[in-house]
């Protein structure tokens with residue numbers, strides 16, 4: 001079975017149609033790029049593997065029961081509903097053909113192609129286990145809505161199991177929470193798990209004291225929050241220790257299993273920490289679409305899989321392809337929301353200038369990043385903020401964090417409901433999103449098994465078909481294999 005060639009379906013005289021911009025990804029880079037085209041003379045198609053725009057910086061609040069999924073992940077098509085030149089398409093992009101200027105994506109079992117005149121790739125990054133992908137099974141990361149819901153159910157499930165076990169050793173293991181990676185996400189998670197245990201769940205169990213939970217924040221690096229510098233890192237560390245979080249630095253995780261983790265200390269000795277709930281926030285790896293583009297264009301990728309882009313965020317020799325956000329490598333810019341937002345908007349403006357004013361690629365002014373600073377919460381009422389040389393820790397920093405995050409939450413209603421949820425949390429230790437289900441814990445592993453089964457079934461069907469068919473031509477005819485389905489095309 002072959003798919004219809006795209007040009008058979010949509011062939012149109014170039015003069016009769018508008019410039020087609022395709023954006024991959026509905027995160028910060030993709031969404032802000034799409035919005036920049038509002039009212040311009042182009043057609044925009046935004047294709048993403050999720051139907052929502054995810055505000056990743058607040059995922060930890062979903063994982064620890066403060067905010068609901070809807071508050072941080074509104075549907076992209078509703079955000080872009082009034083932008084007439086924008087179309088949203090749900091699809092997992094598995095092929096980009098630079099030569100033919102088209103890409104292939106799947107939605108469920110449906111495969112389809114989309115052609116472009118200009119392409120903005122903003123597919124972000126995934127969790128990295130530094131070559132130890134088997135860690136993921138026991139120490140999920142936090143990149144998606146599914147990850148946050150899984151973690152929430154794992155965290156709460158540990159308290160529930162600790163309540164019913166008679167085995168004291170197992171109870172200690174269940175009440176030990178290990179967070180790997182002392183960057184902003186690790187610090188935020190450690191602070192919230194500690195607050196959940198000590199305040200929110202207080203008095204709600206009959207056989208355990210949730211406050212006896214051990215929360216360990218561990219990193220191979222020698223500092224907490226390295227990008228924030230020593231002063232703020234030490235302030236965050238002091239606040240976490242005040243809350244009872246154990247901080248272990250220079251501690252390299254060498255293995256992760258069901259029971260706990262294995263850690264190597266600087267003197268080379270190896271020790272174990274038993275803990276049921278492990279959370280990974282130690283590294284990122286750019287979307288494999290970056291490598292796919294690099295292979296076709298001769299661009300380089302760095303160790304984290306990020307594509308080295310030109311000063312105008314395009315690929316050398318391909319001024320029509322832009323790579324932005326967590327997937328791009330340029331001047332050591334960090335993988336943060338502002339880099340993605342500004343990069344997405346910049347790329348869109350270059351395309352608009354080309355279409356509307358005839359700007360040629362060599363007339364583009366280089367991308368300039370405006371650093372608006374960074375911030376991370378440590379606990380209720382405590383955060384760290386760094387803007388240039390200005391550094392602040394504590395309550396005022398937390399107020400700044402609150403204002404900035406409210407401003408960036410997409411949509412009026414989302415801001416209102418988030419403000420309400422934060423009010424309940426801040427004022428009364430209340431978390432309104434503490435629902436957890438068994439399905440959320442096991443769904444990822446179950447989906448992986450189903451996908452493996454489907455892939456095996458597809459392979460054996462293809463093998464059976466080719467064995468029963470008479471040989472009709474030279475081997476290259478075999479190129480008409482079915483396009484990979486959603487189940488076989490995952491990154």
Ligand SMILES: Cc1cc2nc3c(=O)[nH]c(=O)nc-3n(C[C@H](O)[C@H](O)[C@H](O)COP(=O)(O)OP(=O)(O)OC[C@H]3O[C@@H](n4cnc5c(N)ncnc54)[C@H](O)[C@@H]3O)c2cc1C
Pocket residue numbers: 024025026027028029030047048049050052054055056057058059060091092093094122123124125142143184185287289324325326327335336337338340375376491
């Ligand atoms: C837990 C966490 C906390 C963070 N906290 C902060 C913070 O406090 N401050 C800050 O500035 N930054 C923070 N960041 C980083 C920030 O969120 C990222 O830098 C930013 O989201 C990058 O934007 P992006 O558009 O490049 O990628 P993303 O926002 O990750 O978006 C990628 C998009 O691409 C889609 N996609 C991926 N692969 C495919 C494919 N094959 N086909 C189709 N679609 C695809 C995804 O579905 C998604 O829509 C945090 C990140 C995480 C994970």
